[in-house]
Amino acid sequence: MGKRVLSGVQPTGNLHIGNYLGAIRNWVETQGEYETFFCVVDLHALTVPHDPQLLAVHTRTTAALYLACGIDPQRSTIFVQSHIPAHAELAWLLNCITPLNWLERMIQFKEKAIKQGENVGVGLLDYPVLMAADILLYDTDRVPVGEDQKQHLELTRDIARRFNDQFGETFKIPEPLIRAEGARVMSLQDGTVKMSKSDPSDMSRINLLDDPDTIAKKIKRCKTDAIREITYDPHRPEAMNLLTLYQVLGNKTREEVEKDCSQMRGWGDFKTALTEVVISHLAPIQQKYKEVMKEQGYLEEIIRSGTAKAEAVASHTLARVKQALGLWLKAGHPASWEQFLPT
Numbered sequence: 581m582g583k584r585v586l587s588g589v590q591p592t593g594n595l596h597i598g599n600y601l602g603a604i605r606n607w608v609e610t611q612g613e614y615e616t617f618f619c620v621v622d623l624h625a626l627t628v629p630h631d632p633q634l635l636a637v638h639t640r641t642t643a644a645l646y647l648a649c650g651i652d653p654q655r656s657t658i659f660v661q662s663h664i665p666a667h668a669e670l671a672w673l674l675n676c677i678t679p680l681n682w683l684e685r686m687i688q689f690k691e692k693a694i695k696q697g698e699n700v701g702v703g704l705l706d707y708p709v710l711m712a713a714d715i716l717l718y719d720t721d722r723v724p725v726g727e728d729q730k731q732h733l734e735l736t737r738d739i740a741r742r743f744n745d746q747f748g749e750t751f752k753i754p755e756p757l758i759r760a761e762g763a764r765v766m767s768l769q770d771g772t773v774k775m776s777k778s779d780p781s782d783m784s785r786i787n788l789l790d791d792p793d794t795i796a797k798k799i800k801r802c803k804t805d806a807i808r809e810i811t812y813d814p815h816r817p818e819a820m821n822l823l824t825l826y827q828v829l830g831n832k833t834r835e836e837v838e839k840d841c842s843q844m845r846g847w848g849d850f851k852t853a854l855t856e857v858v859i860s861h862l863a864p865i866q867q868k869y870k871e872v873m874k875e876q877g878y879l880e881e882i883i884r885s886g887t888a889k890a891e892a893v894a895s896h897t898l899a900r901v902k903q904a905l906g907l908w909l910k911a912g913h914p915a916s917w918e919q920f921l922p923t
């Protein structure tokens with residue numbers, strides 16, 4: 581069996597260049613080397629207050645954007661998490677072996693719980709266990725994600741190890757795949773917080789589907805600092821962020837960027853150059869997205885066949901887990917309980 585990759589994005593809004601650089605762009609690159617599974621994690625999107633109509637739309641647009649960004653349905657298995665009940669089912673089984681205090685320590689839970697106020701749903705706390713289920717169901721070797729998901733990946737590894745210790749070798753231990761550049765794209769309005777779909781201000785992010793005028797406006801108004809020279813300096817979060825975007829989306833090396841910047845007179849020049857780079861990088865993605873959205877039948881067929889392929893793998897793993905836990909398997913699975921009968 582080849583090595584496997586699995587990852588997913590929540591359909592909680594419009595995908596932005598942070599999702600693209602931190603995750604999807606790296607998924608595309610794994611396609612030659614690994615057996616790849618990419619899902620739209622709609623059950624995760626239920627952990628924050630949501631509008632059902634928008635969820636339905638965003639689940640489709642997210643899947644379409646996977647294709648537009650270069651996920652090839654011939655080489656990758658693309659599916660929607662809720663179409664495969666094994667995800668929710670394994671999450672329950674893992675819940676029963678996961679210590680509560682492991683979940684209470686999660687940074688994302690603490691941050692999102694504060695935003696939700698008094699009525700924090702159980703799902704928000706349990707979110708990383710569902711994510712562990714997504715990953716462990718596919719005997720995943722590598723999980724390409726942005727920096728913010730590192731702690732959840734560590735938790736997935738801890739849950740898998742704990743299960744293996746208590747019930748015998750059942751799960752493969754997955755590893756994160758986090759690229760140095762673009763793993764943490766920051767908000768356009770504050771270089772110290774990450775760009776996010778759920779930031780109330782649309783000006784804080786560049787969405788993959790923003791039109792050229794919107795992109796120009798957002799970059800023009802984005803926060804910079806008072807220093808005229810544009811240099812990579814870890815003490816200048818806004819400069820670091822914008823330079824990284826220019827470098828990665830422009831396919832340049834750091835040295836090339838430094839050379840470009842040495843000829844600029846200040847932030848005005850830089851913003852003009854960055855706007856061009858962003859618009860031209862996103863144009864082919866937007867074009868492909870339009871084509872995919874016009875062919876809903878094609879999209880449905882990709883999801884249908886992806887679900888069938890993913891389900892075959894997932895149901896196999898789930899049966900293995902149930903057996904390890906001592907659950908009574910439905911007919912068709914070899915029985916192993918007789919040897920444990922009291923004599």
Ligand code: ATP
Pocket residue numbers: 588589590591592598599600601602603724725726727728729762763764765766774775776777778779
């Ligand atoms: P939300 O605001 O709803 O939590 P999000 O924008 O943080 O959404 P997710 O669906 O949680 O996006 O993340 C999808 C993928 O994109 C993950 O691999 C995550 O690490 C990555 N990602 C999200 N935001 C960024 C960012 N600002 N920079 C780099 N990667 C990111």
Ligand code: LTN
Pocket residue numbers: 586587588589590621624710711714715723724725729732
């Ligand atoms: N929690 C992830 C989304 C996610 C995921 C996964 C990523 C859910 N299940 C499995 C990788 C593998 C996030 O990016 N917010």
